[in-house]
Amino acid sequence: MRNCLLLIIIIVLFSLFGSLFLVEEGERGIVLRFSKVLRDKSNNPVIYKPGLHIKIPFIETVKNLDTRIQTMENQADRFVSLEKKDLIVDSYIKWRISDFSRYYLSTGGGDISQAEILLKRKFSDRLRSELGKLDVKGIVTDSRNRLMTDVRNALNNGTSGEDEDIQVITADNTIASDSDRVENDFHNSQASINSNSMNALGIQVVDVRIKQINLPTEVSDAIYQRMRAEREAVARRHRSQGLEAAEKLRATADYQVTRTLAEAKRQALIIRGEADAATAKLYADAFNEDPEFYAFIRSLVAYENSFSNKNDIMVLSTESDFFRFIQSSKNTLVNSSQP
Template structure:
């Protein structure tokens, strides 16, 4: 009974060691004695998600991630067509397309090793593509032509590739597979899904110079505006001063005219009065002269008694007249 129980446990253990489960989003590479197990066509065996069996102790399944990966690249300096420096920050979406190639190229499916190789090729390709464009084309790339060209170049191995290396071509009615471009990601078993540029900046020294020039231009415009405002203010003040002086001059002219008309009217009245009774007018003027002359007791007037000034004092008959 005890031996049967031990035998059952051993069998269950062997069965458990023989079962390997490949999860969704993973692929498995069968290894036998540390070497990749191949099929009749000398292709590595790749196991899809599900339950698979192996020989315990002899075989092992290496699990590889089949999901889309994101590689965030560090911002780097690139030179444009017009020899301008740009700091470009980008990232890549990629996944494994050929698990056998990927396993062999990366030394056992190491993602970090794959990203090192991918980053090197991506940097070279992006540098080449940016070197063909100027800053305006890069900044205004609304249709994503730059990133699309970089992605296609990575997948095909050349930006001028006219055909997909995965496509079969016809030669004498026989289908012949085109050789894999060793510069492409296919040689690593990787397919680049998407390339995106997160941010484009100018180098610090360039941006500081640009900001300084912008500030100088704005200050120049501000000085010009202030000078124009001061000029217009001076014109307005001059026009206001002219209007004030013109109004004052016109008022003084009207004053003089009115005063002259009043003096003329007064002279005319005196003349009319004098023409009607010259003696009375002379007598009245003499009285006014006496009043003005003798208004103060301290006044001393030295005149000849024979002067005409005292004629109304000497002849009372003239008063009666």
């Protein structure tokens, strides 16, 4: 009896713990009954908010889905602009779950990697289509924000059947097939949701952004080579202009030096001529005042110049007129010595 009671207690406790489940903050829970999403009387999925809840043990299982915004980094891919120029675009997507039951059914059990595969395929084809409508200038300037808005709206709301891009149509058909499978499970197709939109899969794209736009390596190398050639041409032009300006400055400086030296020489000759004229005038005035004294001074200067160097030898007659002042001074000394 005691063993039976203990067994019953264990079964009750095990059933109690098996019937309780916890949904953490930032998550939503959906209950699966025999692998089917549990629905209410209105055929709407039953979604459990954060907290402690009860389910039927062994029959129902719980799948918790993240309600937070997810970030999907896209690998840089090659796209073609309106001018048929290749661009390497690096981007990312912010998305969240908008319909948990649709998301669970479309991703095969709430697999994030499967959701990102569908989202990446749709995003890549839609971005390729939108970039093909713009030139490079429009992509990197003001049209970029409008481009991101158009891509986000196309992902959330889907595209019309008039879209002629084969790749976009292919991606839309893939999403539409998954959406039809979800609608069949609902047994209540909602005409307000486009079957080729991400909303049909329970996914809402919050934001789409382009992080970086680069040119392919072969194109960027060619552009860099052209830019380098242009810069080198500009540098050569500046150097030639600098050399020309230097030659002009050098020629101007040489001209100014030559002109200054010539002017200085001219002024020196004028001053020297004026000085010589003044000297000659002084000599002439002195000669006119006292010719004898002038002759005497000139003779003294001649004596000084002639006898200053002892190595010089002069052979002259003592009766020469050159020594007349010496002879006259000698005679004067002799006469003064006699009584």
